[in-house]
Amino acid sequence: MGKVSGLTEAIARLVHDGDVVALEGFTHLIPVAAGQEIIRQGRRGLTLVRMTPDIVYDQMIGAGCARKLVFSWGGNPGVGSLHRFRDAVECGWPGALEIEEHSHAGMANRYVAGASGVPFAVLRGYVGTDLATVTDTIKPIVCPFTGEQLTAVPALNPDVTVIHAQRADRAGNVQLWGLLGVQKEAVLAARRSLVTVEEIVDTLEPVPGAIVLPAWAVTAVAEVPGGAHPSYAQGYSERDNAYYAAWDAISRDRDTFDNWLHENVFASAVGNNA
Known part of the structure; x- marks a missing residue:
């Protein structure tokens, strides 16, 4: 076609x-x-x-x-x-x-994760905000290498x-x-x-x-x-x-x-x- x-x-x-x-x-x-x-x-x-x-x-x-x-x-x-x-x-x-x-960064990274074929994206930008209290698709995650507290968002x-x-x-x-x-x-x-x-x-x-x-x-x-x-x-x-x-x-x-x-x-x- x-x-x-x-x-x-x-x-x-x-x-x-x-x-x-x-x-x-x-x-x-x-x-x-x-x-x-x-x-x-x-x-x-x-x-x-x-x-x-x-x-x-x-x-x-x-x-x-x-x-x-x-x-x-x-x-x-x-x-x-x-x-x-x-x-x-x-x-x-x-x-x-x-x-x-x-956040803008969260949405952009969700698209990137989706385009990359991985289940989620990880970023620092949500730490210190209260978006996670109202949005279920924002979850804390600990870096397995440094122990740093980060945030995961699912792929789009x-x-x-x-x-x-x-x-x-x-x-x-x-x-x-x-x-x-x-x-x-x-x-x-x-x-x-x-x-x-x-x-x-x-x-x-x-x-x-x-x-x-x-x-x-x-x-x-x-x-x-x-x-x-x-x-x-x-x-x-x-x-x-x-x-x-x-x-x-x-x-x-x-x-x-x-x-x-x-x-x-x-x-x-x-x-x-x-």
Whole structure:
């Protein structure tokens, strides 16, 4: 079949009810279009994983896709709270949301452990914090060589990881550059992976500082120009700051959010070209 797919078909094939799903991207290259396609397809019972859940997870939570969030920070960057996330945690609307909170370093190391095929990661960063008192997946461990008190966190192996990148070739090799997060580790840790890209090209030309995810690590690629909006894709688009500011008012009220969802997500579809 090859790696190249339409977005609708790729989500239908790769994301299932009850899956552990990671949509990664750090300020840049956030796979928003893919998240909205998950909403359109009515997925339920998902465990959403992300180091920095922002508005795409707010939308998915508000749409009823999630039963749990595993994260290290959540908010509308530069603006304030995620109101659909808060409503789910505080009031159980549209359903109760379980949360599992870690530090950035803990989440990153969990992905690294998952990508490395080991059961857990060890780090110093939790010592002296109280996160272990509220998160069951943070456990003390003693170094067998020095006796030092450290902390273990279990590996993360999502059922599916979704990321956005600048481009891919027709064989499914993916090239991304600019401000990156844990996209590489999240893809390598996952059982299945989908990469939406700005464009599919015949040849990946070298770019300073770029990384390439080889086709063997990627399950599917979908060409979705603008698929990171309102975040940005270096070399292709700029961050839509007005969108983030407008989201605060949209997400505060349930009816306003529902109207927005039906007008801007359910009434439209993008990225279905194969």
